[in-house]
Amino acid sequence: MEMNKKVIVCVPTYCEPEKVTKYLESCNFIKYRPFQLIIINANPGDKTSKIIKQEKKLRDYEIVEVCGQNDEFWSATVNRGLRLIAENAKPEDYILISNIDIVFDTDIVSLLLEQALKQGNCQMGAISTSNDHAISSGVQIKSWLATSTLHPYAGVDIENIPNGLLIKVDYLPTRCMLFPVEALMKVGVISDKWLPHYGADYEFSHRLAKAAYTPYIYTGVSIKVDKQNTGKSVYTHQSSYCESISNLMDIKNPSNPKFRINFILLVYPVYAIPTAILAYLVRTIIETILDKKQIYSLFGQKERGFSE
Incomplete structure (x- = not known):
C-alpha cells in the first residue's frame, strides 16, 4: 500500500507558547514523510513566532507559520490554513486538522493515514482522552427528531476500550482528524460566519460526510486533551x-x-x-x-x- 502521499497538519493557536512547545515535542513521534506542519498564529510576532522560527532549523520537515488575527476565533483562524492548503496541495494529499492542546506519543499520522487508505473516501479521527478516560471523539445520531445522540466510549476508562476499532459515526470533532485534500476542494472551508467557534468542526465533518467521506473514530490512535484550555465550562458556577x-x-x-x-x-x-x-x-x-x-x-x- 502506497504511503507516499503528503500529509499537511493544520493547527491554530493564540497566545499558547507552552502548548506549542509541547505539541512540537509530540511531533517528534511523527516519522511519516512527506510531512508539513502549518501553525496558524492568531497573535503573530509573539513568543510562539520565536519558537516556530527556532524549530524550523531543527526539523527535517517544513514548518509554516501563517499569520492570523487576534480578533478572529477558531473557525476563521483554521480557515487561513485550509485556504493555503487548497491553493498549494494536490488533491491526493491529506490534511490533518488538530488542536494545539493535544499531546501524543505515537506516529499518529502514519496510523491514521494507513486506516484512511484502507477505507477509501473517509475522514479518520483519533479517540480523545482526558484524566485516563475517553471523552467525546465522535457523534452517532440515534434520532434527529429527538436530538438523541451517542458518543462512543465517552466516559469509559481507556483501559476498557478495545484497541484498533473502527467506529462509524455521523460527524467528528477536529481535535485530530485526517481527510483528503480533494474533500476540502469539494466542500469548501469551515462555516466561520455561522459558527465562529463551537460546533464548526462538527458541521464541517458533517458536510464532508454528505459528500461521501465517511467519518470514523479509530481507537488505534489516542490523544490526550487539555479540556480546560479554551472556552467556558458549562458545569461550574464560579460566578453568579x-x-x-x-x-x-x-x-x-x-x-x-x-x-x-x-x-x-x-x-x-x-x-x-x-x-x-x-x-x-x-x-x-x-x-x-x-x-x-x-x-x-x-x-x-x-x-x-x-x-x-
Missing part, C-alpha cells in the same frame, strides 16, 4: 447566575443558544429543526442552572455529550 446568563451569548460559550440554533439550521434535516431547536434551548437552560454532579445524576455520563 446573572453572570452565567449574561455569559451565554459569549462566542466561546458552548451553550450559546444563537450558535446552537445556527448549527441546527446547517446540519439537521428540515423535519427535525423545530424539535431540535426546542431541545437545545432546554439543554442550554439545564447547563446554565445545574452543576456538573446534578447533570451527571440526571442524564448519566458514559457515551453522552455531557461527558465532555
